[in-house]
Amino acid sequence: xxxxxxxxxxxxxxxxxxxxxxxxxxxxxxxxxxxxxxxxxxxxxxxxxxxxxxxxxxxxxxxxxxxxxxxxxxxxxxxxxxxxxxxxxxxxxxxxxxxxxxxxxxxxxxxxxxxxxxxxxxxxxxxxxxxxxxxxxxxxxxxxxxxxxxxxxxxxxxxxxxxxxxxxxxxxxxxxxxxxxxxxxxxxxxxxxxxxxxxxxxxxxxxxxxxxxxxxxxxxxxxxxxxxxxxxxxxxxxxxxxxxxxxxxxxxxxxxxxxxxxxxxxxxxxxxxxxxxxxxxxxxxxxxxxxxxxxxxxxxxxxxxxxxxxxxxx
Amino acid sequence: xxxxxxxxxxxxxxxxxxxxxxxxxxxxxxxxxxxxxxxxxxxxxxxxxxxxxxxxxxxxxxxxxxxxxxxxxxxxxxxxxxxxxxxxxxxxxxxxxxxxxxxxxxxxxxxxxxxxxxxxxxxxxxxxxxxxxxxxxxxxxxxxxxxxxxxxxxxxxxxxxxxxxxxxxxxxxxxxxxxxxxxxxxxxxxxxxxxxxxxxxxxxxxxxxxxxxxxxxxxxxxxxxxxxxxxxxxxxxxxxxxxxxxxxxxxxxxxxxxxxxxxxxxxxxxxxxxxxxxxxxxxxxxxxxxxxxxxxxxxxxxxxxxxxxxxxxxxxxxxxxxxxxxxxxxxxxxxxxxxxxxxxxxxxxxxxxxxxxxxxxxxxxxxxxxxxxxxxxxxxxxxxxxxxxxxxxxxxxxxxxxxxxxxxxxxxxxxxxxxxxxxxxxxxxxxxxxxxxxxxxxxxxxxxxxxxxxxxxxxxxxxxxxxxxxxxxxxxxxxxxxxxxxxxxxxxxxxxxxxxxxxxxxxxxxxxxxxxxxxxxxxxxxxxxxxxxxxxxxxxxxxxxxxxxxxxxxxxxxxxxxxxxxxxxxxxxxxxxxxxxxxxxxxxxxxxxxxxxxxxxxxxxxxxxxxxxxxxxxxxxxxxxxxxxxxxxxxxxxxxxxxxxxxxxxxxxxxxxxxxxxxxxxxxxxxxxxxxxxxxxx
Numbered sequence: 001x002x003x004x005x006x007x008x009x010x011x012x013x014x015x016x017x018x019x020x021x022x023x024x025x026x027x028x029x030x031x032x033x034x035x036x037x038x039x040x041x042x043x044x045x046x047x048x049x050x051x052x053x054x055x056x057x058x059x060x061x062x063x064x065x066x067x068x069x070x071x072x073x074x075x076x077x078x079x080x081x082x083x084x085x086x087x088x089x090x091x092x093x094x095x096x097x098x099x100x101x102x103x104x105x106x107x108x109x110x111x112x113x114x115x116x117x118x119x120x121x122x123x124x125x126x127x128x129x130x131x132x133x134x135x136x137x138x139x140x141x142x143x144x145x146x147x148x149x150x151x152x153x154x155x156x157x158x159x160x161x162x163x164x165x166x167x168x169x170x171x172x173x174x175x176x177x178x179x180x181x182x183x184x185x186x187x188x189x190x191x192x193x194x195x196x197x198x199x200x201x202x203x204x205x206x207x208x209x210x211x212x213x214x215x216x217x218x219x220x221x222x223x224x225x226x227x228x229x230x231x232x233x234x235x236x237x238x239x240x241x242x243x244x245x246x247x248x249x250x251x252x253x254x255x256x257x258x259x260x261x262x263x264x265x266x267x268x269x270x271x272x273x274x275x276x277x278x279x280x281x282x283x284x285x286x287x288x289x290x291x292x293x294x295x296x297x298x299x300x301x302x303x304x305x306x307x308x309x310x311x312x313x314x
Numbered sequence: 315x316x317x318x319x320x321x322x323x324x325x326x327x328x329x330x331x332x333x334x335x336x337x338x339x340x341x342x343x344x345x346x347x348x349x350x351x352x353x354x355x356x357x358x359x360x361x362x363x364x365x366x367x368x369x370x371x372x373x374x375x376x377x378x379x380x381x382x383x384x385x386x387x388x389x390x391x392x393x394x395x396x397x398x399x400x401x402x403x404x405x406x407x408x409x410x411x412x413x414x415x416x417x418x419x420x421x422x423x424x425x426x427x428x429x430x431x432x433x434x435x436x437x438x439x440x441x442x443x444x445x446x447x448x449x450x451x452x453x454x455x456x457x458x459x460x461x462x463x464x465x466x467x468x469x470x471x472x473x474x475x476x477x478x479x480x481x482x483x484x485x486x487x488x489x490x491x492x493x494x495x496x497x498x499x500x501x502x503x504x505x506x507x508x509x510x511x512x513x514x515x516x517x518x519x520x521x522x523x524x525x526x527x528x529x530x531x532x533x534x535x536x537x538x539x540x541x542x543x544x545x546x547x548x549x550x551x552x553x554x555x556x557x558x559x560x561x562x563x564x565x566x567x568x569x570x571x572x573x574x575x576x577x578x579x580x581x582x583x584x585x586x587x588x589x590x591x592x593x594x595x596x597x598x599x600x601x602x603x604x605x606x607x608x609x610x611x612x613x614x615x616x617x618x619x620x621x622x623x624x625x626x627x628x629x630x631x632x633x634x635x636x637x638x639x640x641x642x643x644x645x646x647x648x649x650x651x652x653x654x655x656x657x658x659x660x661x662x663x664x665x666x667x668x669x670x671x672x673x674x675x676x677x678x679x680x681x682x683x684x685x686x687x688x689x690x691x692x693x694x695x696x697x698x699x700x701x702x703x704x705x706x707x708x709x710x711x712x713x714x715x716x717x718x719x720x721x722x723x724x725x726x727x728x729x730x731x732x733x734x735x736x737x738x739x740x741x742x743x744x745x746x747x748x749x750x751x752x753x754x755x756x757x758x759x760x761x762x763x764x765x766x767x768x769x770x771x772x773x774x775x776x777x778x779x780x781x782x783x784x785x786x787x788x789x790x791x792x793x794x795x796x797x798x799x800x801x802x803x804x805x806x807x808x809x810x811x812x813x814x815x816x817x818x819x820x821x822x823x824x825x826x827x828x829x830x831x832x833x834x835x836x837x838x839x840x841x842x843x844x845x846x847x848x849x850x851x852x853x854x855x856x857x858x859x860x861x862x863x864x865x866x867x868x869x870x871x872x873x874x875x876x877x878x879x880x881x882x883x884x885x886x887x888x889x890x891x892x893x894x895x896x897x898x899x900x901x902x903x904x905x906x907x908x909x910x911x912x913x914x915x916x917x918x919x920x921x922x923x924x925x926x927x928x929x930x931x932x933x934x935x936x937x938x939x940x941x942x943x944x945x946x947x948x949x950x951x952x953x954x955x956x957x958x959x960x961x962x963x964x965x966x967x968x969x970x971x972x973x974x975x976x977x978x979x980x981x982x983x984x985x986x987x988x989x990x991x992x993x994x995x996x
Contacts, residue, residue: 016870052878059889061780061897063700065711074871075864082863095844096859100730101721103759105860108720111766118774118903120889126903129774133767134911137760144759148752152740157733157853217889221879225871293915300756307752 007092007254008082014263015081019231020044022238022274027202029278044231048224056220059120069116070218070225076109077232083159086239087262088251089167090160098158099147102240103140106192106233110136113226117214124206128213131289135198135210138296139191145303146184149177150244153310159240167247180306182245186276187299189241191292193234196281198292208286235270242269319372320379320397322365326409327383327444329358334440341433348423351436355416355443362409362447366402370820375399375827378517380453390514396453399823400588403664404450404580407671410806411572412443418679418799419565421792425686426563435475435563442468442569449577455504455514459497462577466493469574472566473558485557492554496544500581503537506530507589516584523591531590535597538585539604546578548638549608550950552631556615559630560623560691564682567623571630572675579637579667586645587660587828593645595747602642602750606757608635613764617771617912618920618946620693620905622681625772626674629717632761633670637663639754640732643739648829650742654848655735657831661821662731669724669810673716676803680710683792683800684776688785693772693905698781702789707777709800714769716807719762722857724810727845729762730855734847764912771908780899812858815842906944913946921947 024041031038058066080102082093097105114133117125151157154165191198194211203209204216215226243250249265251258287295317325333354340347369375378398386392395401419439423432445465452458470493474486510526511518523531540551547555555575559567586593586601612631619625640663647656683706684699685691700707716723736751736758781787791797810817818834826832839846844856891897913922922944929939972983 012867012870049878052874053882054879055882056884057887058884060886061698061889063707063778064704065700065778071868071871075867078867078870079860079863093859093863095840095854095856096863097721097855098853100733100853101855101860104719104721104726104730107718107763107766108715111715111718111720111770114770115774115778118770119778121779121897121899121902122889122891123901123903126774126779126908129770130903130908130911133763133770134915137763137767137912138915140763141756141760145752145756148737148755151737151853152752155738155741156851157737157847158851161851161853220882220884221875224874289911290914303756304753307749311746 004092007088011082011086011092012078014086015078015232015235016228018267018270019228019235020048022235022270023231025271026274026278026281029275030281033278033282044227048228051219051224051227052221054220056222059122059217061121062119062217065112065115066119066217067222069112069119070222070229072112073109073229074225074232076105077229077236080105081232081236081239084236084239085160085163085243085250087259087266088254089164089247094158094160098156098161099144099151100157102159102236103144103147107136107140109229109233113214116218120217122217124209124213124216127206128210128216131210132214135191135292135296138293139188139299142184142296142299142303143188143192145300145307146181146188147244149181149303149306149310152307153177159244163243163247163250166244167250177306177309178245180302180309182241184299184302184306185241185245187295187302189237190277190280191296192237193230193277195277197284197287197295200286238270238273239266242266242273319365319369319374320381322361323369323397323405324381326358326362326365327447329354329361330440330444330447333358334437334444337433337436337440339433341431341437344427344432347433347436348420351433351440352416352419352423355436355440356413356420359409359412359416359443363406363413366406366409367820369397369402370399370406370823373823375402375823390454391456392454392515393457394453395448395451396516397451399827400580400583401451403668403821403824404576405447407576407668408443408446408450408573411569411671411675411803412447414675414799414802414806415565415568415572415679416443416799417802418568418682418796421795421799422563422565422682422686424793430475435472438468438471438475439566439569442472442566442574446569446573446577450580453516455508455516458516459501459504462497462500465574465577466490466497469566469570473562473570475563475566476561479561481557482561485554485561489554489558492544492551496541496551499537499541499544503534503541503585506534506537516588519589521591522589523593525591528594532594535586535590535593538581539600542578542581542585543604544578545581546575546634546638547608547631548578548604548634549611549631550954552608552612553948553951553955555631556619556624556627559627560621564623564678564685567627568675568678568682571627571678572671575630575634576667576671579634579641579663582638582641583660583664583828586641587648593649595646595649598642598644598646598649599747599750600642601638601645602754605635605638605640605642606754608632608638609761610635610757610764613761613768614912614916614919615946615948617764617768617909620775622684622691622693622696622772622776623678624691625693625768626677626681629677629765629768630670630674632765633666633674633717636729636732636758636761637666637670639663639758640666640728640735643732643735643751643754644829646747647735647739647742652739652742653829653831654833654836655738655742657825657829657833658731658738658837658848659735660825660828661818661833661837662728662735664821664824665731665810665814665817666725666728669716669728669807672803672806672810673713673723673725676709676713676800676807677717679796679800679803680706680713683796684789686792686796687789688783690783690785693775695783696776696781696786697779697783697899697902698777698786699789700777702781702786703777703791705797706792706800707773709797709804710777711773712804712807714773716811718766718769720766721855722811722861724807724814727811727814727855727857729758730845732758734853738847738852767909767912771905775903775905775908779902780897782899782902812861813842814845814857818845919949921949923947 251262
């Protein structure tokens with residue numbers, strides 16, 4: 001195998017540049033649905049630059065783990081992004097790992113994020129870490145089972161193989177197996193990216209925040225890495241969702257036309273999914289913490305039913 | 315070559331003997347006893363590691379060497395060892411761990427100077443190492459049972475080393491009783507094998523199950539499952555484990571969790587795959603189910619602990635469960651006639667066996683260093699140690715990442731193999747049973763995520779933030795030998811994590827012996843950079859590649875720093891305290907608080923109870939004194955063991971009536987027994 005450095009470079013650039021835009025769009029559209037003008041869609045870019053330029057304040061209680069966490073979060077998000085097909089069928093580094101590696105790397109990022117939350121000795125950080133790890137623990141079986149349902153029908157845990165197989169078998173989103181697995185994964189997506197029924201990315205109210213609570217003590221460059229890492233993770237998870245279940249228009253070869261078409265399709269799909277997230281966020285209230293497990297077990301049940309339905313529809 | 319591997323191994327055994335004797339002889343001079351007994355053990359275990367590794371790497375186990383250690387004294391009782399690949403693999407685990415632990419002990423047991431008899435500790439420690447090595451190497455039933463018992467008794471003596479504490483005594487006795495129930499089952503199981511074979515040698519037992527009647531074979535399977543299961547700590551036979559492992563000295567805890575549990579795993583691998591022939595379906599289903607249940611319950615109970623060593627002990631149950639998931643799947647695939655998949659699942663189990671030995675040993679050593687420095691195992695009194703013991707903290711973090719199955723370390727690799735075998739197993743059959751594989755995979759994911767939560771808690775509460783007690787605030791870094799011992803295991807974790815394809819070649823002779831296949835070539839791609847499932851389409855992973863990629867991508871934040879933040883300064887300041895007068899350690903999240911959401915979500919299992927008493931002067935919002943007590947129920951203890959215990963006590967009280975102390979009554983008993991025996995003989 002010879003790694004294709006151009007593909008790696010391009011995909012890294014796409015991840016870095018597109019991710020803040022998605023976050024910005026979601027914020028802007030959500031504001032519009034609430035009859036506010038909201039920040040510009042490009043606001044996250046300005047925020048990142050601002051954070052990068054600012055001085056940092058680090059807690060006197062924090063150890064080196066606090067400083068290591070932003071790098072781990074940022075780097076793992078990029079590495080997972082290189083294993084997932086975005087524009088092309090074959091992800092640049094799909095040989096380095098598939099579903100299991102991506103889920104593992106996301107868990108690694110969460111592990112350090114939670115440790116970074118605990119490190120400054122603030123009760124908010126501990127609370128955020130505790131809740132984040134709990135929700136991740138109950139979301140993970142649903143996530144795995146939903147992806148397994150696809151992996152088993154394809155016989156591979158590799159995203160590129162899954163996408164290729166889905167492309168070959170035609171566009172059957174209406175297949176009940178896929179519908180249920182899609183629904184399960186969508187719920188997990190909301191949980192993993194800290195979206196409304198589970199977490200509220202726009203709040204700093206101590207009783208409700210989860211992800212934000214862990215970031216409270218971060219500032220300057222570290223905060224930029226954390227925020228950017230979170231947007232990239234969100235983009236990667238959304239890409240997994242749209243490309244597995246809707247592999248429409250993914251570029252098979254490396255020609256400029258195919259890549260351009262692939263990029264166009266990818267953007268349309270991703271923004272459509274972002275729109276769906278916005279609708280869910282606007283139409284729902286945040287759930288009480290101890291109701292979240294109900295939602296996530298619903299996702300698990302959906303995934304199990306998807307698995308069972310492979311018996312019925314094969 | 316002056317030393318052949320076999321003579322090195324003999325040297326290792328002699329070294330343990332020498333270390334044990336030295337400990338006893340010099341027990342009055344504790345420094346000398348420490349250096350001699352643990353020094354001997356270090357050297358011996360080092361020799362053992364080299365010997366076993368070279369035997370496996372050079373294919374020296376293809377034609378197993380036999381060695382008679384002592385002259386035969388009784389018929390059947392041969393003190394012979396046989397160096398086949400399964401034995402040597404486990405011999406390597408015990409030697410590697412023994413090496414790291416003995417090195418660590420040189421510094422650790424100094425904490426016992428003037429309080430306890432270090433020489434006796436060293437003697438029993440060497441005895442345990444010797445007996446455990448021989449358990450893995452012994453060639454016949456009698457020798458095996460003898461060293462098995464010596465291992466158990468030595469471990470019992472070490473568990474009860476600090477016997478002045480009542481919890482230690484009761485834990486040690488419980489361990490002793492449970493172990494002997496297990497050994498009883500083993501004896502019965504071996505008797506069944508003997509009946510079918512007519513001989514006691516392990517070599518004669520190979521594939522014996524195919525010649526046994528199905529009924530006896532199933533009975534033997536169950537007896538061995540219970541017998542070895544007690545030792546391995548499977549649910550529901552696990553209750554002794556979280557009691558006994560934490561109370562032992564930490565170097566011994568590491569050995570108990572890292573190696574002695576593996577004696578049970580070794581036994582199962584030996585009996586299920588080597589002796590009992592092609593398995594029926596329900597064996598695999600049983601083992602897989604036990605594996606899943608042990609994994610999930612083990613980690614859930616671990617989350618509820620705030621005693622650092624007890625938490626680690628519960629994680630051993632979880633990891634034994636993960637190993638058995640691999641073994642169970644392998645048995646199912648063997649039944650269905652898919653040897654390549656069975657080999658993959660078996661590799662997953664064996665890989666996790668050595669991984670667990672390495673990272674659990676490491677974590678127990680870290681916990682020992684914390685205990686040594688702060689004299690407490692209670693996480694609620696720890697904190698802030700990352701600044702006070704930076705190296706120990708770093709090593710513990712490596713162990714925590716490894717055990718949580720996070721890439722790129724070794725726990726991830728073996729769980730990846732387990733997932734692969736489970737997912738590919740789905741296509742092997744059309745029966746509904748195949749649903750077990752993906753559901754098992756999903757529950758493995760739950761286990762992994764809960765383990766990560768648990769180790770965020772264990773590491774975060776113990777090592778990060780502010781110290782919660784004076785002892786933690788005054789903690790000191792561990793001594794050099796203790797750090798070196800941990801360093802050896804860290805290196806092993808990293809090696810097993812980053813270079814899985816190299817290590818898989820070592821497993822080739824094992825799978826050749828147990829399933830007749832060698833698949834390390836199939837699992838290796840791109841010159842060993844990439845690990846693959848049985849076929850490349852099934853999925854690939856490269857932990858080394860991920861690591862290198864991650865390092866390369868560090869250039870992105872570097873460039874960002876170069877472009878944007880070179881002028882930015884960094885300031886150290888207090889954490890935001892909401893305008894109060896500074897944060898105190900009492901405001902931090904506690905270990906109990908951290909796991910509360912999980913306790914509430916799984917409250918049907920835990921049945922949490924709490925008692926809160928407040929004292930206040932004028933308003934209940936300003937309490938002057940609060941007493942808080944929380945309990946979690948260990949459902950197996952309250953629902954199975956305590957009723958059983960009560961029943962046994964009740965029965966023995968009734969029996970006591972027979973033993974009234976009157977000679978006449980005893981004579982009558984003897985007379986009646988004789989009569990009955992005579993009648994029976996007629």
